[in-house]
Amino acid sequence: MNSLVRPTPSLPQSEALIKLKQLRKSYGRGGKQFLAVSEVSMDIEEGAFVTIVGPSGCGKTTVLKILAGLHEADGGTFEFRPSFNGGPQDINVGMVFQQPLLLKWRTVLENVVLPAEILHLPKKKAVERAHHLLEIVGLKGSEDKYPHELSGGMQQRAAIARALIHDPKLLLMDEPFGALDALTRERLNLELLDIWRETGKTIVLVTHGIQEAIFLGSHCAVFTAGPARMADYFKVDLPYPRSLEMKTSPEFGECVKKVYGLLGMK
Numbered sequence: 001m002n003s004l005v006r007p008t009p010s011l012p013q014s015e016a017l018i019k020l021k022q023l024r025k026s027y028g029r030g031g032k033q034f035l036a037v038s039e040v041s042m043d044i045e046e047g048a049f050v051t052i053v054g055p056s057g058c059g060k061t062t063v064l065k066i067l068a069g070l071h072e073a074d075g076g077t078f079e080f081r082p083s084f085n086g087g088p089q090d091i092n093v094g095m096v097f098q099q100p101l102l103l104k105w106r107t108v109l110e111n112v113v114l115p116a117e118i119l120h121l122p123k124k125k126a127v128e129r130a131h132h133l134l135e136i137v138g139l140k141g142s143e144d145k146y147p148h149e150l151s152g153g154m155q156q157r158a159a160i161a162r163a164l165i166h167d168p169k170l171l172l173m174d175e176p177f178g179a180l181d182a183l184t185r186e187r188l189n190l191e192l193l194d195i196w197r198e199t200g201k202t203i204v205l206v207t208h209g210i211q212e213a214i215f216l217g218s219h220c221a222v223f224t225a226g227p228a229r230m231a232d233y234f235k236v237d238l239p240y241p242r243s244l245e246m247k248t249s250p251e252f253g254e255c256v257k258k259v260y261g262l263l264g265m266k
Contacts, residue, residue, distance in 0.1 A: 016043035017081050017170070017202055018067070024075030025062050036062045039229040040076070042221055046169070049196055050204045053213035053259060054223030060206040062228075064172050067204060068095055094163035098175040100155035102147040102162075108134065109143040112162045119166055126165060133161035136198055138191060153184040157191070164199065173205040177212075186244060189215060193242060210263075214255045215242060222262045231262040 023040035026033045037059025044050055052060045065071040066078070094115075102111045109130055116126035134140055137157040147155055156176055163171060176192075177185040189212060196203055207213050213220050214236055221233045236255060238246065246252050260266070 017046040017048075018044040018078060020044075020063075020076070020078040022076035023063065023066065023073050023078060025059070025066065025071065025073050026075075035228060037223070037228045037230075038075070040221075041230070042219075042233045044202065044204065044219075046081075046202055047200055048202055049193075049216060049218045050202075050221065051213035051217035051219070052204065052206045052221045052223060053208070053210055054263070055225045056208070057228070058223040058225040059228035060223055061174055064174055064204065064206050067170075068093055068172055092169045094166065094168035094171045096156075096159050096163045096171070096173040096176045098178050100147070100152075100159040102155055102158060104147050107144050107146055108139060108150070108158050111147070111158055112165055114165075115162060116165050121166060129167070130161065130165055133164055134158075136195055137161045151184075152180050153188055156180065156188065160192070160195065164195075164201070169202060171201045171203045173203065175206055175208065178208065185212070190244070192216065193240070197241070210256055210259045211247060214238070214252060214259065215247065220255075220259070222259055224263060234258075 020043075021041050022038075024038045025036045027036055028034070040059075040063055042050075052063065054060055062071060066073050102108075103114070106114070109127070112130040112133065113123075113126045116123070116129075131140075131143065134143060137160055139154060139157055139161065142150065142154065142158075147158075150158065160176070177188050180188065193216065195201075205213075205216060207216075217236050218240075219233065219235050222231045223229070224231045238251060238255065
């Protein structure tokens with residue numbers, strides 16, 4: 001477990017799943033320290049869909065990796081609810097990367113069950129769950145196909161199913177649709193909201209897209225560059241379920257305008 005993760009027995013079950021306070025991370029470069037991220041404070045409620053938006057190099061992915069236990073922060077604290085332990089070896093965390101990273105010699109079904117094999121979970125239950133997840137992500141009938149037989153969007157759906165195979169409480173997503181064309185991206189945004197509604201997972205998603213951040217998120221964190229810091233963390237006051245038509249509404253436009261303003265884009 002990350003050395004800065006400090007489970008707090010007194011934290012009530014009604015409070016946040018994850019608490020971050022003044023989180024900071026620096027990297028060494030040529031004998032100098034490079035500030036990757038600072039001043040990150042937010043409460044992530046269980047079942048929330050948190051989006052993190054900002055320009056390249058502003059620390060979005062760094063925060064995600066700290067939450068995953070892949071990096072250690074060097075300032076501030078973050079706490080998981082006592083009943084929840086994070087980190088790369090913990091089954092409570094699933095992660096989806098920008099690239100699907102499917103193993104080309106394994107079928108879709110075999111790729112999805114891979115984490116269950118690594119974690120030594122019961123094979124029969126894992127296969128049953130994999131079939132269920134592939135149906136949820138729209139890949140029923142593609143179980144025996146290989147990655148090269150799938151489109152980019154289909155591969156990313158398989159990667160999402162793989163991240164959910166061990167039934168994690170927290171799903172971390174690092175620019176999962178960044179490499180896809182605009183139409184496929186829009187479609188997968190809608191499908192991801194369906195998956196979120198069906199599974200009830202807590203999701204933290206990193207994106208460069210301001211409209212994507214507002215469209216998906218129940219809460220949105222806005223990061224700025226130079227120096228990297230969190231400018232704001234706010235609840236997205238738009239109803240669910242969300243549709244593409246919502247993007248033309250004045251309310252959606254106001255939320256997008258707010259993010260532009262926080263990023264200094266007039």
